[in-house]
Structure formats: structure tokens, C-alpha cells
Amino acid sequence: MTSKQEFIEKLRNSNLRPTKQRINICEVLFNRDKTFHFTISDLFNLVKDKTGEKVSLATVYNTVHAFHKKGYLKEIPINSNQTYFDTNVTDHHHFFDVKEEKLIDLKNEDVGPIEIQKSIPGKKIKSVEVLVKLED
Amino acid sequence: MTSKQEFIEKLRNSNLRPTKQRINICEVLFNRDKTFHFTISDLFNLVKDKTGEKVSLATVYNTVHAFHKKGYLKEIPINSNQTYFDTNVTDHHHFFDVKEEKLIDLKNEDVGPIEIQKSIPGKKIKSVEVLVKLED
């Protein structure tokens, strides 16, 4: 069970004051067992459903972006018109079930080490992400 | 050098009639040596610059989508507000220069073999793609 104190700490670390609305957002994001893949729209609706309190869309965007910047959320690249985020911020990869449009986590040990044998002068590697598409 | 006949064939295979506008689009897309990464907006501007003839944005969208559906173009998943396409439809990997918002192809031999040690019952792997983000 994740405590309110942890939420407040996360918010403070992200340079956000712990307001009622933001704590409700944390409740939906982090008070769960399994990793959570979501769009802003998903989150917006879940906050209302789970806490019974309305939060404005702008607050959801603002909070998610701050968490993302701080590294408490990870953005996931899939072909979609909406941006997906993930509460699992460890270095990991994804299956994407093309038919069902569903994301599935891959543990780091599920994918062998990836060697990049090319470099661009003046640039360094920020991240390496693998997307494995699945079909029937 | 790619011929007009090839463009017409690609268009017909995609269930599109070969019109002047669509052939102009093909000219920009396929009449080149190296692989081409683009957004719809890039393509729209290049058609005007390269052929001297204006094409409506709607026609560009419609043609690109048909080619994508048929497999003549590939969509590249990057975290961006715009959708990127690639004329290289083989399985391959990418660098993405986050600052300059530019895609760079990685040859298959630039990336070591990738082992996926997990499987989902009833599903098989369709593709494995790596996106390497670069920063300064």
C-alpha cells in the first residue's frame, strides 16, 4: 500500500506543491500493484471514477508532464494518435499486440543486451527502446 | 532512376487511380537514392518545391495513408507530436536526434542481435524495432 506521504514526496521532488487534486492523481497513478499504461484521457477519467472528485484536464497534463520530466513516468513510443505513459520507469521494453492495440511489459531480462555499434559525433545515447510487435 | 510506370503500378496496387497529383507525390517519395524520412507537412512542401505544382493537404494525407496500408510506406514510432513515415519498409532501426528532431537510419549490422526470451501464447513476433534516442 502506497502512503500519502510518498505521493507528497514525489510531488515535492517534481517541484509541485501537494494539492488535493495532485494527490488524487497520484492515488490513481501509483496506488496499484501492476504497471499501468495510460493516456492522459484515461487518467483524467479514472481520477473522477476512483476518487469521486473532478480534476481539470489542465491539471492532469501539468502533473503528468512534471512527473515525466522528473522521471516518475515514462513516455512510450507506439504508433498512435495519443501519447502513452507508463508507471514502470525502469529500463524496459514492450510487446505491442497489434490486433488488440494492447501494450505488454517486457522485463529487462526478457531482452538480451543491445549493442549499438554506431555513433554520431557530438551526440550521446539517451535511451534505447525496443518495441516488439505481435501478430496472431 | 524510377519510372512513371512504377509509380502507376504502386498507385494501382494501392487502389488509387493514377492522377497527376498522386504521381507528383510519388516523384518526391520514391524517386531518390537514399531512404526518406518525412512528416506529412514535409512531403506537402516538397511536392510544391520539386514539381512546381500545388497539391492539397488532403490529397497528401489520403495518398500516404493508402501507401502505408499497402506497405509501401512505414510508420515510425517516435514520441513526437507529428507522425513520421519512412520509404524504407524493411525491418530496421533508428537513431532519433531529440534536439534536432531528425531520424537517422541504423543498418541492421549496426545493432547486435536482439534476443526476445519471452513469448505470448497464440502470438508470434511480427517485428522487432529499436529506437535509440540521442542527446547532446
Next chain:
DNA sequence: ATCTTCTTTAGAATAATTATAAACAACGAA
């Protein structure tokens, strides 16, 4: 308490994409 600074919010602004519908072009049969 009080003052400053940050936050919330509804609604407006923006940007990418998709839909619409009227004028027009390609196709194919006679």
C-alpha cells in the same frame, strides 16, 4: 494573519488530422 507565490480552472488558442461536398478527372462500355 498576511503577503507572496504557486495552482486550479474554464475556456480560448493552436496544431495535426479527418470529414465534407461540390467541381472535376479517370474509366469503361457502347
Next chain:
DNA sequence: TTCGTTGTTTATAATTATTCTAAAGAAGAT
């Protein structure tokens, strides 16, 4: 070739995701 059918182009409107704005309200420090 001509004509009817069907697909296409286009400007523009509609839609959708996201960001911005500015006024009212809440948190933090003293």
C-alpha cells in the same frame, strides 16, 4: 469518341489532442 459511373481534388469546416491564459483560490513563509 461519347457518356454515364465512379473515384478524386480541393477549400474549408470539423474534430481531437494539447497548450495557453488569466482570474480566483490555496499553500507556504514570516
